[in-house]
Amino acid sequence: MTETVSSLAALLGGRFVGNGALPIVGVADLRMAGADRIGFVRDVKYRDAARSTRLGALIVYEELDTQAAQIVVEDVGLAFAKVALHFHPVPRAKQHSIHPTATVHPEAQLEAPVEIGPNAVLGKVKVGAGTVIMAGAFVGDGTKIGRDCVLYPRVVCYHGLSLGDRVVIHSGAVIGSDGFGYARDGAKWTKVPQLGSVRIDDDVEIGANCTIDRGAIGDTKIGARTKIDNLCHFGHNCVVGEDGAFAGATFVAGSTVFGDRVTMAGHVSIAGHRKIGDDVRIGGNSCVLFDVEEAGDYMGYPLVEKRKWIRLMTAQRDLLELQDQVDELRKAIEQAGGLGSERNDAK
Numbered sequence: 001m002t003e004t005v006s007s008l009a010a011l012l013g014g015r016f017v018g019n020g021a022l023p024i025v026g027v028a029d030l031r032m033a034g035a036d037r038i039g040f041v042r043d044v045k046y047r048d049a050a051r052s053t054r055l056g057a058l059i060v061y062e063e064l065d066t067q068a069a070q071i072v073v074e075d076v077g078l079a080f081a082k083v084a085l086h087f088h089p090v091p092r093a094k095q096h097s098i099h100p101t102a103t104v105h106p107e108a109q110l111e112a113p114v115e116i117g118p119n120a121v122l123g124k125v126k127v128g129a130g131t132v133i134m135a136g137a138f139v140g141d142g143t144k145i146g147r148d149c150v151l152y153p154r155v156v157c158y159h160g161l162s163l164g165d166r167v168v169i170h171s172g173a174v175i176g177s178d179g180f181g182y183a184r185d186g187a188k189w190t191k192v193p194q195l196g197s198v199r200i201d202d203d204v205e206i207g208a209n210c211t212i213d214r215g216a217i218g219d220t221k222i223g224a225r226t227k228i229d230n231l232c233h234f235g236h237n238c239v240v241g242e243d244g245a246f247a248g249a250t251f252v253a254g255s256t257v258f259g260d261r262v263t264m265a266g267h268v269s270i271a272g273h274r275k276i277g278d279d280v281r282i283g284g285n286s287c288v289l290f291d292v293e294e295a296g297d298y299m300g301y302p303l304v305e306k307r308k309w310i311r312l313m314t315a316q317r318d319l320l321e322l323q324d325q326v327d328e329l330r331k332a333i334e335q336a337g338g339l340g341s342e343r344n345d346a347k
Contacts, residue, residue, distance in 0.1 A: 001025065001087055005057050005069045008038065011086065012059070012079045018069035022056050027084050030055065038083060042076035059083065090168060091132045091150050105141070117153070128165065140176070146202070158214065164202035164224070172209040175200070179213035179220075179236020179254055192216060194236060201225075207232065207248070216254075223260070235272065247284070265299075283309075 003011075006020030028037035030046060033054040040059040041050045050058060050066045057069040059079050064070065073079040096113040098104060102120045109126045116122065117135040125139050128147035133139065137151045140159035149167045151157070157169075158176030169175065181192035196215020200222045206212070207230035214220060215237045222228070223242040232246050235254030244262045253272030262276055265284035270276070275291040282288065283299030283306060292298060297306035304312070 003086075005038075005071065008057075008083060008086075009071045012071060012073050012082060014059070014071040014073035014079065016069065016071050017063055018057075020069070022069050024057055026087050027080070028055055030058075038071075040076050040080040042080075090148075090166075092130045092148055093132050099135075111147070123159070143176075152208075158198075160197045161214075162197065162199045164200060164204070166203045167200055168205040170206065170208040170210075170230070173206050174211045175206070176214045177211055179216055181216050181236060181254075196220065196237065198222075201242075204228070210234075212238075213254070229266070241278070 003024050004020060005016050005018070005022045005024060008024060009016035009020070023036055024038050025036045028034050028039055030039045030041070030049045030053050035054070035056040037055050038057040038059065039053065039055045041047070041064065042061060047064060050064050050068070053066060053068055055068055057071065058064070058066065059071050059073060059076050061073070061076050063072055071079070093113045093115040098116040099118045099120070101118045102116045104116060104122045105124045107124045108122050111127065111129040113129060114127050115132045117133060117137070119135055120133050120137045122133070122139045123141035125141065126144045127133070128145060128149070130148035131145055131150070133151045135153045137153065137155045139145065139157045142160040143157050145163045146165035146167065148165055149163055151169050152171040154171050155169045156174045161176045176198045178194040181194055182189040183192055194214050194216050196217050196219050198212055198214050198220045201224040203225045204222050206228045209230055210228055210232045212220060212222065212234045213236040218237055220234060220237055221239045223240050223244065225242055226240055226244040228246045229248040229250070231248050232250045234240070234252045237255045238252055239257045241258050241260035241262065243260055244258060246264045247266040249267040250264045252270045255272055256270055256274045256276065258276045259278035259280070261279050263281040265282065267285050268282050268288065270288040274288060275293060277293035277295060279295035280292050281297045282303070283297070286299045286303055287301040288303050292303065298304065299306050300309040300312070
């Protein structure tokens with residue numbers, strides 16, 4: 001795929017400076033060479049690198065002193081993401097192809113074109129056009145997969161699930177496994193059958209080695225356009241709203257309900273049956289033990305507003321310094337008291 005600086009500027013709604021006819025075939029880092037590549041500068045500390053870059057073009061927040069052609073935009077990060085995705089789109093099935101080693105149920109409904117990779121196993125399923133199911137993936141009976149989805153190698157989708165359009169699931173993820181449901185029977189545990197399902201809406205992306213448990217009776221739900229990083233877990237009957245973002249190693253116990261545009265940094269743990277409201281943002285390594293319904297920034301354990309958490313951490317640091325000062329004063333007092341005692345004895 002070849003574009004020009006001017007055509008990419010039109011794609012981004014930006015303003016180009018310099019040679020608009022320069023052909024561009026891909027993206028690259030500022031430190032790399034490539035007169036037919038485009039990079040980006042979104043921070044003032046990279047001005048010197050921009051001045052000496054050997055790339056043909058740059059996406060910038062303001063016009064810079066550089067020999068490279070430039071596309072000036074308001075949001076450099078978003079613009080670069082769009083250009084990179086333009087040159088490296090998500091895989092889509094262009095031709096109908098089922099690998100000879102794949103196992104597909106004779107009653108499976110595959111809307112051509114789809115691509116089924118080596119050793120993939122599909123039960124009695126429905127798969128929309130444009131979907132790619134890669135090597136070693138498994139899709140159980142009764143599962144419905146929308147159009148233009150991607151299941152990377154070794155993805156496991158249990159039975160009876162529903163995936164919308166353009167859902168991307170990365171390697172090793174397990175969707176629809178049993179929720180952690182057991183009832184006490186004296187000293188023993190009795191399994192509670194997990195009879196619900198998992199519903200994943202359009203444009204969701206799920207990272208590698210995630211687990212999303214099926215509901216105990218109702219469904220576990222992941223809202224449209226939500227992005228889930230690697231190694232996350234959502235327990236049975238969780239409901240996630242739209243446009244959420246969950247960074248790596250976020251662990252959510254069952255029946256937690258999230259609003260829209262919720263953001264979780266890495267390694268956040270959430271107790272079960274909690275309610276997290278719209279536009280709540282929680283910092284890394286936090287633990288959520290109660291409902292958080294008011295929009296804003298939170299972090300810590302126990303969870304508090306982010307500003308308060310920063311004040312608490314500052315106070316702890318100051319407390320250590322204060323302790324050092326107290327220790328020094330105590331030593332000084334002890335030494336002063338000792339000198340006074342010696343003087344009294346001498347008299």
